[in-house]
Amino acid sequence: MQLFLFGQNLERPITPFKSQLLKWVGNKQRFAHEIVSYFPSRFEKYFEPFLGSGAVLATLAPVTAVGSDVYEPLIEIFRTLHLSPETLKRWYKERWLSMLAGDKVAEYERIKASYNAHPNAADLLFICRACYGGVIRFRQADGYISTPCGIHNPIPPKSFSLRVDEWRLRTKGAQFILADYEETMNMAKAGDMIYCDPPYRHSQGILYGSQSFDIERLYEVINGCKSKGVFVALSIDGTKQSGNLVCNIPIPDRLFEREVFLNCGRSMLKRFQMEGQSLESEIVTDRLLLTY
Numbered sequence: 001m002q003l004f005l006f007g008q009n010l011e012r013p014i015t016p017f018k019s020q021l022l023k024w025v026g027n028k029q030r031f032a033h034e035i036v037s038y039f040p041s042r043f044e045k046y047f048e049p050f051l052g053s054g055a056v057l058a059t060l061a062p063v064t065a066v067g068s069d070v071y072e073p074l075i076e077i078f079r080t081l082h083l084s085p086e087t088l089k090r091w092y093k094e095r096w097l098s099m100l101a102g103d104k105v106a107e108y109e110r111i112k113a114s115y116n117a118h119p120n121a122a123d124l125l126f127i128c129r130a131c132y133g134g135v136i137r138f139r140q141a142d143g144y145i146s147t148p149c150g151i152h153n154p155i156p157p158k159s160f161s162l163r164v165d166e167w168r169l170r171t172k173g174a175q176f177i178l179a180d181y182e183e184t185m186n187m188a189k190a191g192d193m194i195y196c197d198p199p200y201r202h203s204q205g206i207l208y209g210s211q212s213f214d215i216e217r218l219y220e221v222i223n224g225c226k227s228k229g230v231f232v233a234l235s236i237d238g239t240k241q242s243g244n245l246v247c248n249i250p251i252p253d254r255l256f257e258r259e260v261f262l263n264c265g266r267s268m269l270k271r272f273q274m275e276g277q278s279l280e281s282e283i284v285t286d287r288l289l290l291t292y
């Protein structure tokens with residue numbers, strides 16, 4: 001396996017796209033361009049089976065793609081982005097205005113309660129932008145959102161609307177589906193490209209609701225894709241605490257051909273947990289494993 005460090009060997013220049021539509025824990029917005037630069041220079045269809053906020057897909061802006069996730073309200077947001085962007089803008093604006101008009105925290109709590117009573121895309125969209133640290137926490141047992149109101153002011157509707165328009169254009173080649181990753185990955189054919197960003201094992205145990213993640217099953221699916229001639233890139237925990245702790249995720253022999261370490265700055269999760277303490281020493285490095 002060849003090893004590349006800290007993006008020094010970017011294979012082709014990719015313009016960064018840093019304007020987030022959704023705040024999402026573990027999102028790759030800040031260095032999605034680095035990840036994309038390691039994709040093959042030519043491939044057919046693009047698949048992103050752990051879509052989350054869609055940062056990598058929107059940076060790539062593929063001609064034809066499938067973006068999927070198992071989280072239904074999230075996929076509903078992306079479908080609405082395509083089918084009715086004005087609805088997405090309205091969902092955000094209504095909640096933003098009601099927060100401005102009343103008691104900010106009480107209004108946030110009302111929106112959160114509405115989501116918890118009936119999980120839905122409209123409330124989720126606003127909660128992810130307004131919650132503390134942009135880190136939505138779900139209660140393990142039932143997916144109940146517990147994150148308190150953020151201390152920041154969510155971006156104004158005008159800025160959000162501009163983002164909607166930009167994201168709609170950049171993702172216009174994509175179809176969004178609600179699916180387990182295996183179903184999406186099995187759709188790929190020789191010459192297609194898959195980028196996997198599964199829930200992190202070490203730092204995200206409490207996140208994404210009651211989902212638990214079995215990486216061995218993912219390796220098997222990646223292996224099947226690789227043998228069909230599909231290119232696969234997998235993001236996975238790198239080192240934490242300034243390199244003091246290397247996350248020991250077993251990686252099967254011969255599944256990957258290359259490994260890249262990407263410097264992704266401070267961990268969002270750490271920042272949330274340590275509430276304002278200096279985190280200069282908390283540099284996190286992300287690993288990118290490539291089957292090609």
Ligand SMILES: C[S@@+](CC[C@H](N)C(=O)[O-])C[C@H]1O[C@@H](n2cnc3c(N)ncnc32)[C@H](O)[C@@H]1O
Nearest residue numbers: 026027028050052053055069070180181197199
């Ligand atoms: C680390 S996040 C992806 C972050 C994304 N790359 C971004 O930039 O925002 C992992 C995502 O995988 C989804 N997920 C968890 N288990 C899944 C499964 N079995 N199949 C598909 N998606 C899954 C979660 O809902 C979550 O959105």
